[in-house]
Amino acid sequence: MRWxxxxxxxxxxxSPRSVSGVHVSELPTPALVVxxxxxxxxxxxxxxIRPGPAxxxxxxxxxxxxxxxxxxxxxxxxxxxxxxxxxxxxxxxGLGDDLLLANETLDPQRLRAMAALDVPVTVxxxxxxxxxAAARAGIAGVLVDxxxxxxxxxxxxDDAGRLADRARAAxxxxxxxxxxxxxxxxxxxxxxxxxxxxxAMQQLLRAHELVGGDVVSGGGTMTAELNEWVTEVQAGTxxxxxxxxAPHVPFEIAVGVEAxxxxxxxxxxxxxxxxxxxxxxxxxxxxxxxxxxxxxxDEHVTFAGLDVAVGDRVRLLPAHLDPTAAKHERMWVLDxxxxxxxxxxDLRHW
Amino acid sequence: MRWxxxxxxxxxxxSPRSVSGVHVSELPTPALVVxxxxxxxxxxxxxxIRPGPAxxxxxxxxxxxxxxxxxxxxxxxxxxxxxxxxxxxxxxxGLGDDLLLANETLDPQRLRAMAALDVPVTVxxxxxxxxxAAARAGIAGVLVDxxxxxxxxxxxxDDAGRLADRARAAxxxxxxxxxxxxxxxxxxxxxxxxxxxxxAMQQLLRAHELVGGDVVSGGGTMTAELNEWVTEVQAGTxxxxxxxxAPHVPFEIAVGVEAxxxxxxxxxxxxxxxxxxxxxxxxxxxxxxxxxxxxxxDEHVTFAGLDVAVGDRVRLLPAHLDPTAAKHERMWVLDxxxxxxxxxxDLRHW
Numbered sequence: 289m290r291w292x293x294x295x296x297x298x299x300x301x302x303s304p305r306s307v308s309g310v311h312v313s314e315l316p317t318p319a320l321v322v323x324x325x326x327x328x329x330x331x332x333x334x335x336x337i338r339p340g341p342a343x344x345x346x347x348x349x350x351x352x353x354x355x356x357x358x359x360x361x362x363x364x365x366x367x368x369x370x371x372x373x374x375x376x377x378x379x380x381x382g383l384g385d386d387l388l389l390a391n392e393t394l395d396p397q398r399l400r401a402m403a404a405l406d407v408p409v410t411v412x413x414x415x416x417x418x419x420x421a422a423a424r425a426g427i428a429g430v431l432v433d434x435x436x437x438x439x440x441x442x443x444x445x446d447d448a449g450r451l452a453d454r455a456r457a458a459x460x461x462x463x464x465x466x467x468x469x470x471x472x473x474x475x476x477x478x479x480x481x482x483x484x485x486x487x488a489m490q491q492l493l494r495a496h497e498l499v500g501g502d503v504v505s506g507g508g509t510m511t512a513e514l515n516e517w518v519t520e521v522q523a524g525t526x527x528x529x530x531x532x533x534a535p536h537v538p539f540e541i542a543v544g545v546e547a548x549x550x551x552x553x554x555x556x557x558x559x560x561x562x563x564x565x566x567x568x569x570x571x572x573x574x575x576x577x578x579x580x581x582x583x584x585x586d587e588h589v590t591f592a593g594l595d596v597a598v599g600d601r602v603r604l605l606p607a608h609l610d611p612t613a614a615k616h617e618r619m620w621v622l623d624x625x626x627x628x629x630x631x632x633x634d635l636r637h638w
Numbered sequence: 639m640r641w642x643x644x645x646x647x648x649x650x651x652x653s654p655r656s657v658s659g660v661h662v663s664e665l666p667t668p669a670l671v672v673x674x675x676x677x678x679x680x681x682x683x684x685x686x687i688r689p690g691p692a693x694x695x696x697x698x699x700x701x702x703x704x705x706x707x708x709x710x711x712x713x714x715x716x717x718x719x720x721x722x723x724x725x726x727x728x729x730x731x732g733l734g735d736d737l738l739l740a741n742e743t744l745d746p747q748r749l750r751a752m753a754a755l756d757v758p759v760t761v762x763x764x765x766x767x768x769x770x771a772a773a774r775a776g777i778a779g780v781l782v783d784x785x786x787x788x789x790x791x792x793x794x795x796d797d798a799g800r801l802a803d804r805a806r807a808a809x810x811x812x813x814x815x816x817x818x819x820x821x822x823x824x825x826x827x828x829x830x831x832x833x834x835x836x837x838a839m840q841q842l843l844r845a846h847e848l849v850g851g852d853v854v855s856g857g858g859t860m861t862a863e864l865n866e867w868v869t870e871v872q873a874g875t876x877x878x879x880x881x882x883x884a885p886h887v888p889f890e891i892a893v894g895v896e897a898x899x900x901x902x903x904x905x906x907x908x909x910x911x912x913x914x915x916x917x918x919x920x921x922x923x924x925x926x927x928x929x930x931x932x933x934x935x936d937e938h939v940t941f942a943g944l945d946v947a948v949g950d951r952v953r954l955l956p957a958h959l960d961p962t963a964a965k966h967e968r969m970w971v972l973d974x975x976x977x978x979x980x981x982x983x984d985l986r987h988w
Binding site for chain 2 (some may be wrong): 316391393435470554557569599
């Protein structure tokens with residue numbers, strides 16, 4: 289490894305024997321588990337809404353080439369990545385038909401590592417500095433990232449044409465624009481959300497007129513079925529979901545963290561062995577159906593209201609998928625209570 | 639790997655050349671960094687308060703054998719672990735003089751893996767089930783874990799003697815008791831906190847009278863200098879600290895996450911490349927001194943109030959150390975702005 293380069297995360301050691309036939313209760317806990325049937329329903333629903341290249345799945349939500357391969361098999365061959373490791377790992381897994389780093393980076397070694405791949409990589413740019421860094425590294429294609437209402441990356445729509453010209457002058461292909469309307473995710477009424485998406489996308493389309501190219505990329509799980517202005521939607525959460533998004537979109541929770549009850553108090557609470565290191569906590573506590581979660585500490589969740597004994601298993605639902613998946617080495621795929629597959633979370637870190 | 643066994647996390651690939659002389663601005667971001675001088679001051683302060691075996695450092699806070707070795711070198715040869723991987727990794731690193739799994743587990747394969755080590759391992763028990771699981775696996779020693787006010791693991795103090803008898807009858811050595819008074823961490827007035835610690839420790843001492851053994855283990859960073867009732871304090875956060883604990887104890891923040899400014903908006907905000915996957919978020923947003931943090935999203939922090947340009951570096955301070963460290967593969971040790979060492983975070987996962 290050269291200094292500062294970013295190899296794919298080494299996969300965790302694989303189990304030496306087939307996992308088929310193992311009961312979920314035999315898994316060491318905490319264990320990230322995927323309900324295969326629910327996952328497949330989510331994939332099918334999205335493929336009906338946004339078939340083939342109309343969806344560019346975002347691997348940052350699940351960070352697994354094994355899962356991404358299922359999406360490629362269902363017709364989505366282009367992928368979004370948030371990190372260089374995700375790009376390099378997807379390419380190494382043979383999933384590099386059309387990889388987009390939907391994020392800005394200035395890191396010359398990371399940019400060069402992506403440019404050196406034998407598959408085409410497109411990166412997002414939103415400033416002179418990010419255009420110039422991409423060009424210097426030999427990146428082939430860019431999307432001009434446009435701010436459409438979320439206070440994060442993205443240029444002013446009126447500056448997009450100038451950045452496109454700068455990128456073309458530096459020898460790069462300008463494939464189009466991207467803009468993420470994540471600020472509308474808090475608009476829970478579907479009709480109001482659609483209006484907010486349209487307002488955001490009008491800014492993206494205005495930028496697209498100045499930029500050119502075939503691609504207008506935007507959206508996410510919360511807007512996938514509403515955003516009719518983009519050529520492709522960037523969505524990842526929909527495959528497994530979480531308790532924050534699930535009430536608002538036509539996808540179901542297909543993920544959980546299996547935990548073991550390790551202590552039961554006569555004073556009215558119980559403790560299971562999944563805590564802050566097993567859950568992304570920014571959207572709040574995980575949910576344990578039928579129980580009230582009292583405390584989540586480093587390695588424990590304390591809950592009440594559920595009649596459990598020491599040794600019982602419970603399954604908690606994460607409030608935010610992306611940072612939850614990023615904490616685990618693998619997902620166990622379940623058919624009911626039977627483990628039928630193991631997917632490495634092999635695209636972690638940066 | 640046998641099914642369900644828990645090997646130490648493979649160390650991330652080491653940098654092939656010495657890191658000495660590398661400037662912090664050359665590190666790929668986000669990067670977990672440690673200020674060596676501040677770290678050494680923290681270690682020295684604690685060694686003065688709780689010298690040698692009066693402190694049993696808790697590796698769950700930092701999950702690094704390289705860091706733990708510095709604590710062993712400063713006289714603390716016994717360690718607390720929260721997971722089996724931590725126990726096995728510490729033993730493999732030659733730091734297994736006296737390892738305590740300060741947590742309950744029922745997992746027979748994990749218990750057997752610890753019992754099979756050629757170093758002595760003590761585990762916490764708080765129920766018939768956890769006593770019996772430890773005995774069946776051949777664990778040599780236990781501490782009876784007593785609930786002293788925090789709604790988490792731990793038996794009723796009045797039940798501690800019975801559990802000790804059960805453990806002895808099963809052939810295990812009962813080394814004493816442990817009880818964590820984490821509920822007092824919210825008592826920010828030092829004098830009031832001391833009173834709350836004493837109340838909790840009276841329960842632990844009552845249990846100790848019933849249990850016997852040499853060890854009375856408790857406490858943490860927030861109570862290390864107040865808890866005069868235990869024979870050993872379990873503290874880990876003090877070595878690196880975070881913004882939640884720092885105002886309340888005589889240790890300083892020695893850790894940060896170095897990030898690169900990747901986007902600056904004319905509308906008044908800037909974005910750096912460290913987000914939800916780089917910080918434990920349960921205690922709130924990271925702090926960027928001089929700035930107001932607006933949004934933390936998966937890979938980004940949006941902030942305002944600091945005059946920065948694209949490409950600048952910023953250093954964010956985590957609100958909670960333990961789940962932050964657990965997200966990183968390595969810590970870079972700094973002498974000022976110079977990188978002088980690299981410590982693998984090699985005790986991650988379960």
